[in-house]
Amino acid sequence: MRKTEKFSDAFRDLETRDDADIIAAILDAQANGIAAVRGAGPALAAAAGAAAECLRQNPAGRIVYGGAGTSARLGVQDGVELVPTFGWPTERLAYLIAGGPDALTRTAEGAEDDAEQAQADVNSLSVGPGDVCVFLSASGVTPYAVTACQAARAAGALTIGIANNPDTSLLQAAEHSIVLETGPEPIGGSTRMTAGTAQKVTLNLISTLMMIRMGRVYGGMMVDVIASSDKLRERALRIVVEAAKVDEDAARAALAACDQAVKPAILVARGLTLDDANTLLEANDGDLRHALATLQGES
Numbered sequence: 001m002r003k004t005e006k007f008s009d010a011f012r013d014l015e016t017r018d019d020a021d022i023i024a025a026i027l028d029a030q031a032n033g034i035a036a037v038r039g040a041g042p043a044l045a046a047a048a049g050a051a052a053e054c055l056r057q058n059p060a061g062r063i064v065y066g067g068a069g070t071s072a073r074l075g076v077q078d079g080v081e082l083v084p085t086f087g088w089p090t091e092r093l094a095y096l097i098a099g100g101p102d103a104l105t106r107t108a109e110g111a112e113d114d115a116e117q118a119q120a121d122v123n124s125l126s127v128g129p130g131d132v133c134v135f136l137s138a139s140g141v142t143p144y145a146v147t148a149c150q151a152a153r154a155a156g157a158l159t160i161g162i163a164n165n166p167d168t169s170l171l172q173a174a175e176h177s178i179v180l181e182t183g184p185e186p187i188g189g190s191t192r193m194t195a196g197t198a199q200k201v202t203l204n205l206i207s208t209l210m211m212i213r214m215g216r217v218y219g220g221m222m223v224d225v226i227a228s229s230d231k232l233r234e235r236a237l238r239i240v241v242e243a244a245k246v247d248e249d250a251a252r253a254a255l256a257a258c259d260q261a262v263k264p265a266i267l268v269a270r271g272l273t274l275d276d277a278n279t280l281l282e283a284n285d286g287d288l289r290h291a292l293a294t295l296q297g298e299s
Helices: 019-039 042-055 069-086 109-113 117-123 143-154 169-173 193-215 230-244 250-257 261-267 272-284 288-298
Strands: 063-067 095-096 131-136 157-165 176-179
Touching: 019 042, 042 063, 042 131, 042 157, 042 176, 063 069, 063 143, 069 095, 069 131, 069 250, 095 117, 095 157, 109 143, 117 143, 117 176, 131 143, 131 169, 131 176, 131 193, 143 157, 143 169, 169 250, 230 261, 250 261, 250 288, 261 272, 261 288, 272 288
Parallel strands: 063 095, 063 131, 131 157, 157 176
Antiparallel strands: none
């Protein structure tokens, strides 16, 4: 039996405990999930590095998340948040969801067994070379996730498989496999808990490392942030102040000149014209640190 489906003796009396003890027991299980992610660090770093390189080499390449149930929902959450945080283009995101988009808000448990639909969904998205596909399955044997991964890899995409049981078919199907050995759940088989926590943390790490390696972070700041709200406009202002070492008035003027785009605004605040700022960024593949190093080397 897969470990994520086992009933743990440690939780046999869970419902008889007082509230504080139940919370503590579940929290301890979550901590074990985080420890499992740490153990997968080398595999995670290798997968993220390969993914970043693939996307750098393929300017139209997409990040595609696939799975069923909780795993699919976690993938969608991770993907959607790349847009405002890192300025990742919406058109470079796609999702393979067992049961379709409705399954994000309604249970569609039987859809996870539909391998034929998985193949059809991969074909419909025209997954192929240049795409990075991240598939998640707590069990590691979910037919939808496994078949979609096999189909995506056969089509030439770079595939990453994340599962909470070792030696499973999803891990075998993927080019890069990440096993998160989170063990039995506090409530047997409820992988929305410890397994889900570990998957969420893993997705955070993979996508963030990818964005860092593609030059979308500078000095621990989200320099590709899309300033689409008052909060984010304020954040963009603070980033320009910090990175360009100017006052708020200068930062605000630079952002206005750059249509609120932070990277060129930092360079404009440092004295460049907008055209020169964009040219310098383009010459450095959008990497602000490299652009600033070039600028300093010329001064």
